[in-house]
Amino acid sequence: MSGAITFDNVSRFYGDVLGVNRVTLSIPPGITSLVGPNGSGKTTLMNLMTGLVRPTRGSIDVLGVSPQDPERLFKIVGYSTQFDSYPRGMTGFQFIQSYLRLFGMSANDAAAAAMRVIERVNLAEAANRKIAGYSKGMRQRIRLAQAIAHDPRVLVLDEPLNGLDPLVRSETIALFRAWAAEGRHVIVSSHVLHEVDSISDQVILLANGYVVAEGQIRGVRDEMREHPMQVVLRCTRANEMAARVFGADHVVEARLHADGGGLLIKTRDADKFYTMLNHIALDGFVIESVAPADDNVNSLYEYLIGGEEPTR
Amino acid sequence: MIGMWLSPIGSVVRLEMKKTFFSKRGLWVYLVALAPVAVMFLHSMVSLANGEERRALAAAHPTSAAALQSIMPGMTVDEVLERAGEPFDRVDLGRRGVFRYTDGRDAYNVNFFNNQVARVTTRTRDTIAYDSTIFATVFQFFYLRLAIFFGCVGVFTNLFRGELLDKSLHYYLLTPLRREVLVIGKYIAGLTATTVIFCTGTVLQIWALSLHFEKSEIADFLNADGWSHIAAYVGVTAAACLGYGSVFLAAGLLFKNPIIPAASVEVWESLNIFLPATLKKVSVIYYLQSLCPIVAQPDENMNRFLKLMINAAEPVSAPVAIIGLFVVTGLVLLLSGRLARRLEINYSTD
Numbered sequence: 001m002s003g004a005i006t007f008d009n010v011s012r013f014y015g016d017v018l019g020v021n022r023v024t025l026s027i028p029p030g031i032t033s034l035v036g037p038n039g040s041g042k043t044t045l046m047n048l049m050t051g052l053v054r055p056t057r058g059s060i061d062v063l064g065v066s067p068q069d070p071e072r073l074f075k076i077v078g079y080s081t082q083f084d085s086y087p088r089g090m091t092g093f094q095f096i097q098s099y100l101r102l103f104g105m106s107a108n109d110a111a112a113a114a115m116r117v118i119e120r121v122n123l124a125e126a127a128n129r130k131i132a133g134y135s136k137g138m139r140q141r142i143r144l145a146q147a148i149a150h151d152p153r154v155l156v157l158d159e160p161l162n163g164l165d166p167l168v169r170s171e172t173i174a175l176f177r178a179w180a181a182e183g184r185h186v187i188v189s190s191h192v193l194h195e196v197d198s199i200s201d202q203v204i205l206l207a208n209g210y211v212v213a214e215g216q217i218r219g220v221r222d223e224m225r226e227h228p229m230q231v232v233l234r235c236t237r238a239n240e241m242a243a244r245v246f247g248a249d250h251v252v253e254a255r256l257h258a259d260g261g262g263l264l265i266k267t268r269d270a271d272k273f274y275t276m277l278n279h280i281a282l283d284g285f286v287i288e289s290v291a292p293a294d295d296n297v298n299s300l301y302e303y304l305i306g307g308e309e310p311t312r
Numbered sequence: 313m314i315g316m317w318l319s320p321i322g323s324v325v326r327l328e329m330k331k332t333f334f335s336k337r338g339l340w341v342y343l344v345a346l347a348p349v350a351v352m353f354l355h356s357m358v359s360l361a362n363g364e365e366r367r368a369l370a371a372a373h374p375t376s377a378a379a380l381q382s383i384m385p386g387m388t389v390d391e392v393l394e395r396a397g398e399p400f401d402r403v404d405l406g407r408r409g410v411f412r413y414t415d416g417r418d419a420y421n422v423n424f425f426n427n428q429v430a431r432v433t434t435r436t437r438d439t440i441a442y443d444s445t446i447f448a449t450v451f452q453f454f455y456l457r458l459a460i461f462f463g464c465v466g467v468f469t470n471l472f473r474g475e476l477l478d479k480s481l482h483y484y485l486l487t488p489l490r491r492e493v494l495v496i497g498k499y500i501a502g503l504t505a506t507t508v509i510f511c512t513g514t515v516l517q518i519w520a521l522s523l524h525f526e527k528s529e530i531a532d533f534l535n536a537d538g539w540s541h542i543a544a545y546v547g548v549t550a551a552a553c554l555g556y557g558s559v560f561l562a563a564g565l566l567f568k569n570p571i572i573p574a575a576s577v578e579v580w581e582s583l584n585i586f587l588p589a590t591l592k593k594v595s596v597i598y599y600l601q602s603l604c605p606i607v608a609q610p611d612e613n614m615n616r617f618l619k620l621m622i623n624a625a626e627p628v629s630a631p632v633a634i635i636g637l638f639v640v641t642g643l644v645l646l647l648s649g650r651l652a653r654r655l656e657i658n659y660s661t662d
């Protein structure tokens with residue numbers, strides 16, 4: 001059994017629409033991030049790895065197993081998709097337990113394993129509530145639990161940090177680190193580079209269906225510091241928040257939203273900004289959402305890939 | 313080897329069973345299965361009430377079947393009154409007239425013209441034989457062709473399509489289950505639900521029809537070929553779920569909108585009688601009709617379309633029909649397995 005996930009000249013088209021094109025990759029154990037703007041092909045790559053879609057051309061190998069062989073593949077792979085939908089009427093516990101029973105576990109074993117993994121993602125209190133009543137962050141975590149429940153060696157997680165508040169976000173990142181330290185493959189996608197690059201052993205940058213860069217890009221991150229980035233923050237007591245963030249030297253600008261329920265922030269150092277936000281969150285601000293302003297995602301990629309047509 | 317397949321199939325069946333029996337989308341299936349029960353129950357109740365009324369009339373105006381049957385055309389009013397006594401009702405229409413009699417079971421109308429008997433019409437009480445043909449007609453025209461047919465459309469096309477619409481099918485595809493196992497497991501769950509619902513419907517219809525017959529009549533019927541007829545109807549019901557189920561499971565994998573395949577299959581099955589012998593065998597209704605114990609006869613005042621619908625193809629023997637049905641079902645399930653293997657998760661384009 002080989003120790004890597006490999007893509008050999010893989011292309012996938014949806015009719016005429018390009019999903020990914022001529023991807024050749026080898027993903028070692030550890031945390032690997034797939035980063036690219038919306039529509040760049042992250043989900044397509046993950047669906048290809050897990051057999052939810054088939055390649056138009058090329059071949060894929062996951063630790064020696066073909067994604068078209070579910071009987072062997074899902075003994076070693078767990079996938080948390082970006083689909084925010086669940087079997088009707090189930091509680092978090094029922095969801096995980098019934099999923100595990102499809103792996104051949106007895107009712108008791110499945111119940112025990114389900115409870116264990118639900119505790120691991122900090123959802124024990126909500127385990128017996130219907131998923132339909134969960135918050136977005138809780139739903140993210142129950143999907144995380146579903147992906148890790150059968151203890152796979154490869155974890156494929158599509159935008160797992162999306163919708164998490166800063167506290168849960170850092171808890172979740174800690175989980176990724178722990179899983180990677182156990183020798184697993186942890187493959188995480190994100191459309192925000194600085195969200196994942198500091199935790200990744202490897203980053204794969206995607207744009208328009210092409211892999212534009214891969215490897216360690218900490219150097220690139222440093223360069224980015226010179227380019228201010230914009231963040232949209234929705235929170236309570238936005239006035240106070242504006243004063244707090246504006247005090248930091250890396251923040252260039254903090255503008256209150258017209259409705260007073262949020263602000264637009266320009267910062268020179270995204271890392272420092274997110275670290276600071278985690279501290280501020282502890283002081284009782286309720287942060288509803290943090291998102292890079294859209295035009296900024298574009299400018300980030302323009303910068304990263306030089307605005308050129310991809311050549312690979 | 314078999315165990316290796318059975319236990320994962322069992323795990324799928326367990327999960328699916330609750331969905332197929334208790335889905336809100338499937339409530340109407342119970343309604344179409346039970347609607348004919350209500351109609352037949354009503355028929356029995358009306359017939360019982362009529363019997364009650366005739367007995368009361370006969371008590372007030374006593375006469376006998378023998379006397380009534382001896383009335384012949386040409387007799388005079390007085391001769392009729394002498395044989396049968398006073399009728400419970402006289403209708404006077406000038407030169408025409410009607411005496412209405414009952415012996416407590418059957419009703420007799422003695423029609424006069426110029427004070428002579430013109431003819432005697434009899435309205436006999438329903439017999440089991442008569443109700444059996446009513447049942448056979450309802451069973452073949454309504455129950456098989458419409459209720460079970462569309463019930464299976466509803467239940468079986470939804471096995472995959474329902475979860476595609478809910479965007480929850482991928483959870484199955486992220487487990488170490490062969491796609492074929494998923495198909496078989498879902499099929500068994502759908503088959504169990506439809507068989508239980510529609511066989512219950514069949515049995516309840518027969519029970520509802522039996523309510524207006526006397527115990528002795530029913531015993532005679534059962535001792536003759538009653539039990540084998542009932543068993544045959546229940547068997548045909550289950551066979552219909554088996555055959556139509558596989559067809560609509562495949563249709564749910566092939567088409568996004570189940571109405572198109574349902575309509576196509578309905579047309580195909582209705583045209584069945586016009587098809588050459590080899591093509592006839594590629595249908596479900598052909599085998600089902602061969603298995604029905606009584607072939608419903610189109611009666612004269614039925615319209616042409618209805619006649620076509622219930623006209624049977626020349627039947628094959630029961631074992632051949634059963635084997636044929638299993639072969640058709642097996643082939644369609646094999647195709648479904650193939651389709652499931654090609655299935656991709658593409659919710660966004662639905």
Ligand SMILES: Nc1ncnc2c1ncn2[C@@H]1O[C@H](COP(=O)(O)OP(=O)(O)O)[C@@H](O)[C@H]1O
Nearest residue numbers: 014017018019038039040041042043044658661
């Ligand atoms: N089912 C589909 N049908 C048609 N086009 C699709 C489908 N799924 C993805 N695409 C296209 O493929 C490209 C890559 O999409 P995706 O892999 O979802 O990107 P990402 O996850 O990075 O946002 C996009 O242009 C998208 O529109």
Ligand SMILES: [Mg+2]
Nearest residue numbers: 042043044082
């Ligand atoms: Mg995506």
